[in-house]
Amino acid sequence: xxxxxxxxxxxxxxxxxxxxxxxxxxxxxxxxxxxxxxxxxxxxxxxxxxxxxxxxxxxxxxxxxxxxxxxxxxxxxxxxxxxxxxxxxxxxxxxxxxxxxxxxxxxxxxxxxxxxxxxxxxxxxxxxxxxxxxxxxxxxxxxxxxxxxxxxxxxxxxxxxxxxxxxxxxxxxxxxxxxxxxxxxxxxxxxxxxxxxxxxxxxxxxxxxxxx
Numbered sequence: 001x002x003x004x005x006x007x008x009x010x011x012x013x014x015x016x017x018x019x020x021x022x023x024x025x026x027x028x029x030x031x032x033x034x035x036x037x038x039x040x041x042x043x044x045x046x047x048x049x050x051x052x053x054x055x056x057x058x059x060x061x062x063x064x065x066x067x068x069x070x071x072x073x074x075x076x077x078x079x080x081x082x083x084x085x086x087x088x089x090x091x092x093x094x095x096x097x098x099x100x101x102x103x104x105x106x107x108x109x110x111x112x113x114x115x116x117x118x119x120x121x122x123x124x125x126x127x128x129x130x131x132x133x134x135x136x137x138x139x140x141x142x143x144x145x146x147x148x149x150x151x152x153x154x155x156x157x158x159x160x161x162x163x164x165x166x167x168x169x170x171x172x173x174x175x176x177x178x179x180x181x182x183x184x185x186x187x188x189x190x191x192x193x194x195x196x197x198x199x200x201x202x203x204x205x206x207x208x209x210x211x212x
Contacts (some may be wrong), residue, residue, distance in 0.1 A: 001078065007056035008082055009089040011048045012174060015060050015091035018044040020108025020179050024097055027105035034102070038164060042157020049149035054137075058149075061172040063200035064087055067131050070204045083174075090178035098182055107179035110168030110192050119167045119188070120195045126159045127171045127199030128206075135207045171196055 004106070022040035026032035049058040057074075059065045062083040069079040094107050112119030133155045138148040156171070163169035172175040176192035179185075 001081065001100065004056040004078075005081060005085050007052040008059060009085050011049060011052045011056070011058060011060040012086045013089040013093045015041075015044055015048060015172075016017045016097060016175055016178055020094065021097050024101050024104045025110035028101065030202035034164060035161065038157050038160035038169075039044045039056075039158045041169075042153045042155075044153075045156045046149045046153025049152055053149065056082075057138075060086060060174075062126055062174055063172060063196045064111060064131065067135065067200045067204040070201065071135075071139070071208070085179055086174040090174040091181065094178040094182040097179075103183050106185045107183040109172040109183050109185050110176045111185070112168075112191065113166050116188065116191055119191050121172055122163060122167045123192060124199040124202075126144040126163050126167075126169055127196040128203045130155055130159060131200045131203035132207060135204070136210075140211060162190055168192075171199075173197060 006113045019037075019041040022032055026034075026037055045060070046062060046147055054057045057068065059068065065074065065082045065086070068074045069076060073122040074082070097107050103161050130152075134148075134152055159171060160169040168176070170192045173193045173196050176189060176196075180189045180192075
C-alpha cells in the first residue's frame with residue numbers, strides 16, 4: 001500500500017501543480033491562453049496515468065476512487081487512504097503555487113461564472129462523462145487498456161476546453177478543494193464537492209448496467 005499511496009500522492013500533486021499552476025501563469029503572463037491551460041490539464045493527466053497507472057490505478061481524484069470502491073475494485077480502507085492522500089497532496093500543490101506566485105487567480109480555484117444550478121449540472125455532467133470514459137477504457141474486459149491514458153487525458157482536455165469558461169471544469173473534488181482552501185475562496189466549493197461525487201456515482205451505476 002505504501003507504493004500505491006506514494007503514486008497517488010505524486011500524481012495528484014503534479015496534476016494540481018501543473019493544471020492550476022497553468023491558470024496562475026496564464027493570468028500573470030497571458031502566454032498560455034484558455035486552450036493552453038486545457039491542454040496542460042489533459043496532457044498532465046495522460047502523462048501521469050502512463051507513469052503511475054500500473055502502480056496505484058492512477059486515480060488522482062476522490063470521485064474516481066469512490067467509483068472504484070462501488071465497483072469493489074478497491075476496499076474501503078484503501079479508498080479512504082487514497083482520498084486522504086489525494087486531498088493532502090493537492091493542498092501541498094496549492095501551497096507550493098502560492099509560495100511561488102502569490103495568491104494570483106485564486107490559485108486556479110474553480111468558480112462558477114453563472115448560477116449555482118448551472119454550475120452544479122455542468123460539473124455533474126462533466127464528471128459523469130469522465131468517469132464513464134475511465135471505467136470503459138481502463139476497466140472493461142473488452143477495452144484496449146494501453147490506450148486508456150490517451151482517452152482519459154483527451155477527455156480531461158476536451159472538457160476543460162468547453163467547460164472551463166463556465167465552471168472551471170473541476171471533475172475532481174481534490175482539485176477544487178485545495179486552491180479554494182489555500183486561497184480562502186470557499187463560498188461555492190460545495191458545488192464542486194457534491195456535483196462531482198454524484199456524477200461519479202451515477203456514472204458507476206450506468207457503467208454497471210452497460211457492462212452487465
